[in-house]
Amino acid sequence: MADPAPQSPLVHIRNVSKHFGEGETRVDALRNVSIEVYPGQVVALLGPSGSGKTTLLNVIGCILEPSSGWVKLDNEIVYDGRWLRSDLRRLRLEKIGFIFQFHNLLPFLNSIDNVAVVLNLAGYDAEEAKRRAGELLDYLEVGHRKDAMPAKLSGGEAQRVAIARALANRPRIILADEPTAALDSQRAGIVMDLLRKVAAEQQAAILAVTHDEKIFNRFDHIFHLRDGRLET
Amino acid sequence: MNLAYRDLRHNLGRFLLTCFGLSLLLGVVLSMIGIYRGLVEDALTLVRSPAVDVWVVESGTRGPFAESSRIPGDTREAIARLQGVIAAGSVNYQSVETLHQGAKRRLYVVGYEPGRPGGPDRVVSGRTIGRSHYEMVADRRAGFAVGDRVPLGRNTFTVVGLTDGQVASGGDPAIFITLLDSQELQFELAPPAARREIARGNGGGTTDTVNAVIARVSPNASPESVTLAAQRWKHLAAMTQAEQEIVLTQSVVERARKQIGLFTAILLVVSAVIIALILYTMTMDKIREIATLKLIGAPDRTIIGLIMQQALAMGMIGFGFGALLITAVKDFFPRRVVLQPEDGLALAAAVLLVCILSSGLGVRLALKVDPATALGG
Ligand SMILES: Nc1ncnc2c1ncn2[C@@H]1O[C@H](COP(=O)(O)OP(=O)(O)OP(=O)(O)O)[C@@H](O)[C@H]1O
Ligand SMILES: [Mg+2]
Secondary structure (H helix, E strand, O other): OOOOOOOOOOEEEEEEEEEEOOHHHOEEEEEEEEEEEOOOOEEEEEOOOOOOHHHHHHHHOOOOOOOEEEEEEOOEEEEEOOEOOOOHHHHHHHHEEEEOOOOOOOOOOOHHHHHHHHHHHOOOOHHHHHHHHHHHHHHOOOHHHOOOOHHHOOHHHHHHHHHHHHHHOOOOEEEEEOOOOOOOHHHHHHHHHHHHHHHHHHOOEEEEEOOOHHHHHHOOEEEEEEOOEEEO | OOHHHHHHHHOHHHHHHHHHHHHHHHHHHHHHHHHHHHHHHHHHHHHHOOOOOEEEEEOOOOOOOOOOOOEEOOHHHHHHOOOOEEEEEEEEEEEEEEEEOOEEEEEEEEEEOOOOOOOOOOOOEEOOOOOOOOEEEEEHHHOOOOOOEEEEOOEEEEEEEEEOOOEOOOOOEEEEEEHHHHHHHHHHHOOHHHHHHHHHOOOOOOOOEEOEEEEEEOOOOOHHHHHHHHHOOOOEEEEEHHHHHHHHHHHHOHHHHHHHHHHHHHHHHHHHHHHHHHHHHHHHOOHHHHHHHHHOOOOHHHHHHHHHHHHHHHHHHHHHHHHHHHHHHHHHOOOOOOOOHHHHHHHHHHHHHHHHHHHHHHHHHHHHOOHHHHOOO
């Protein structure tokens, strides 16, 4: 299924290592990991618990500073021994959508505003932000819950709102940590199809951590991590 | 969309409860300032009410309020003849206790000459004294009604009129009687030995003494020239109204003023610490949300705005509630509580400043929050 991609990769990391702590307590979470993900690709990150999957996503998402190696996003080197962008948050806002393992909605905003807030930050006016947020929620089949507060949503509903938020600003890179863990297999399939559609339509690169064997067939490529090392 | 407002609305009950607690605290601060102002104002009412320019008292004293003063009863005539004096009156001041309707009352008795300076400045009900004996005008706070009969010394006085807000520096309500009645009262209440001396006519003792003579000066003459002229009599001292007011605020109420002033300052510091703690915990409770905001790309400006706006909202609502609360209950205080708009404004400004400074603590914490916090379980 992997398509032979002629373009340059959207996510390109080379020899990235990341360790936590020093000496006795040192944990090597990533060891010399190199990955390329091209526009339109949906790739899976697979591996046992503690193998470094979340760490890898955090490094790509510019949340964690690597210990060595370099990171290039959308043809821009953002890390090479140090961060080369002073405003990593702006970079995230513009280029990266996150779907967290735990949905992380803002508890004081209802569903639609949780999505709209990203659009507001990106400079949309209030009305336009609401309209687009509403469309996204409809698209993810949670439109009927748009006025509900996060605490009142089921796990699956909350996850779909979080996905809508990740997609809101049409990011080119979407990082998802177990996006379907809280969903039944039918909904998990729907979400994966949706992510595939987004990848195709927006020429986005999607990296998703998953344990869910039912959806393996929906990925273009699968990276296996073990003890912080990539297995091929 | 305003995140600060949305977050507060989501936790409205808790926020309002916090504001309410803060408003109680700020209400106490405000009432303390009001009590302080009231104290100073009370101390000055009796000095100001006769609206005079010069006080003539016994030489070597700063009477009649700060120290006791006794001058001959004919001093008034001499003072009235001084150049520039347009009116003069003798006055007596004395604290007494009396029984009224079974309860002990402390009163501050002012003796004055009807028709001359020194009487009540405004009678709010009834009339002023019309007869030369056994009538009194009392302040409302004494709890008397027009027509009440009140024993003072050996005589019983009839309340003919009421004033409002005339109190001595200690807070005791003032009553006004004629100078003659007050001289008799001072004689009756003097220690028995002194009284015997006076009755025998020995020791220079006489009942015809007064505590002070007050004088109004014509607009064309200066009070200073009158005080200078009065001081030429060796047994007299004189001071202007302004000097008398300074004596009162600086000596008579100085301790109380410092005491309350210091307590007010401590309360302000306590409030500042409490506000800072509240704001800090408010931020602590929001760490995860702040991390999420950072993760989805919110700039620092958004996060600082969230914290600052909430801090200011809390300060303003707390102050507003507190001010309302104190305005509503201030008249139930036994002594005067004077709420001046400028004091309110100053406190509001102080609260704002404290809110901004202490939200700095929260902001510092918020800016240090690692966006990865949002990812943890
Ligand atoms: N902040 C941290 N400090 C210290 N060690 C950490 C930290 N974050 C992760 N680790 C360690 O790094 C290793 C990789 O963790 P990571 O969270 O990437 O695993 P994972 O593959 O996502 O696991 P799971 O499937 O359970 O989510 C683990 O041994 C973990 O204990
Ligand atoms: Mg993980």
